[in-house]
Amino acid sequence: MNVVRIGIVGLGNMGSAHAQYIFNGKIKGAQLTAVADVREERLAWGRDKWADSVSYHASLTDMLASGNIDGVLIATPHYHHPEAAIEALQAGVHVLVEKPAGVYTKQVREMNEAAAEAGKVFSMMYNQRTNPLYQKLRDLIASGEIGEIRRTNWIITNWYRPQSYYDSGGWRATWAGEGGGVLINQDPHQLDLWQWTTGMMPKRVRAFCSFGKYRNIEVEDDVTAYVEYENGATGVFITTTGEAPGTNRFEITGDRGKIVIEDNQMTFWRLRTPESEFNRTFKGGFGEPENWKIEIPVQGSNPEHPGITQNWVNAILHGTELLAPGEEGIKGLTLSNAMLLSSWTDNWVDLPLDEELFYSLLQERIQNSTFQKKQVNEQTLDVDNTF
CATH class of the missing domain: 3.40.50.720 (NAD(P)-binding Rossmann-like Domain)
Structure with missing residues (x-):
């Protein structure tokens, strides 16, 4: 061929x-x-x-x-x-x-x-896996440059969508039409990059999703999630479509420093001595490891x-x-499902995910969805895969 x-x-x-x-x-x-x-x-x-x-x-x-x-x-x-x-x-x-x-x-x-x-x-x-910023981040983490990860924090709130956006199609932001809101429509790339760059999936998730908080919709438009990893690290993921101006800041802290991606730039605060070593050997009352602020050069375009x-x-x-x-x-879909399931059950969700429980609770919402009722009445489906 x-x-x-x-x-x-x-x-x-x-x-x-x-x-x-x-x-x-x-x-x-x-x-x-x-x-x-x-x-x-x-x-x-x-x-x-x-x-x-x-x-x-x-x-x-x-x-x-x-x-x-x-x-x-x-x-x-x-x-x-x-x-x-x-x-x-x-x-x-x-x-x-x-x-x-x-x-x-x-x-x-x-x-x-x-x-x-x-x-x-x-x-x-x-397609965000082609972004040289995230490719470089993945390389720095995998090579051990930042040391063992201790905390991840992604604030991704620059997905602003007005009510007119949701009103442009009856299928938008409905359980029957799209299957969710900001997590399934706007955030799949960030949820994928979160685990792809760090190489880690959490062991459990506790999330707080608000449904129709800022807009007249039935699905989630505001989410704050907390996760825990096997190595003891923790993470936070915050997202919404109802905030302006929004933020897109991904921060990873490890034993050897901190990396921040924001405004299409990568900054590395690198510790001269790993924190664990400094803590073990330092004998003064107050002090912290020396750190160097480095603007990481990132080359290449994003196709x-x-x-x-x-x-x-x-x-x-x-x-x-x-x-x-x-x-x-x-x-990434597992993370999205876990966040919704945590909110629906008002509890922690352990991974691997209880797929049958999530599916059954999703079906309940589909049956009561405004778009489901519209489909029953009109027997039509006219949708467009856009975010």
Whole structure:
């Protein structure tokens, strides 16, 4: 194979953007050959753009049957990601899934099992893993430069969304339409990076989620979560869509200092002597380790979505290691599910997550969702995978 023939499922904002850069030759070794969407108006939009260069299909099933694709990029609504991926994998094509991996881990675990059985290249659109800032952070932590991690703290509140944003679609910010709020829609990248850069998943979570605190919505729009790790480290994750101006600050403290990422810069306060050693040897009444404030140089651009797509294509053609393996999508989703479950039960949540309990409580909310009731009345589903 010299060229990967790619099909796009879902021509919402994200799917259309993916299709455009692939069609325009931005991905070496790839060609856009098919698109699928249940909405005829989106297919008509595609015909105006690409004419007879690609084939047009009303469903993923039809597109897979056409034989026109080697790989599929899934950009459908959240709930459909795992089921579409499973269908494509079982049909023998490679799969790249938009974030999030799904809405609940039980479903995503089934997707991962299907990927393992299929043996195809399976990736997740975690485009912030291409950001050199977070790649450098991951390298510094993995190499031991900061020492054993003691605390993580991410304040990510610059996701401001006005009421008009939520009013733009009846499916937005509903349990039945999106499956959640800020955690499932805006924060998947940060939840993924939180565990990817540190290399740690917590052992338990205690979260406080507010539902419709700042906006007239039924899902969470304000979250404060506290986590504990096996090594005794702790972490805090704070997020909202109702604050302005917002903050995006990721801070990691270790035995050898502190790293902060904010305003697209990385600062390292490096201890000349590890804190544990200083504490053991210092004999004065007051004192602290000498530290050096270092602005860490970060080189390279951030190719974001095209970067992940190129990496996926390279893995198919050349066996290149995946930057965002699809199986890892369950990790960030586990954090999201655990935070919601903690709030729903008003208690600690231990990991591994009780997937059956989360699923049952989610189903209760779906049944009472305003969008679920609207679907029953109208029997329509018109959604767009955008954040």
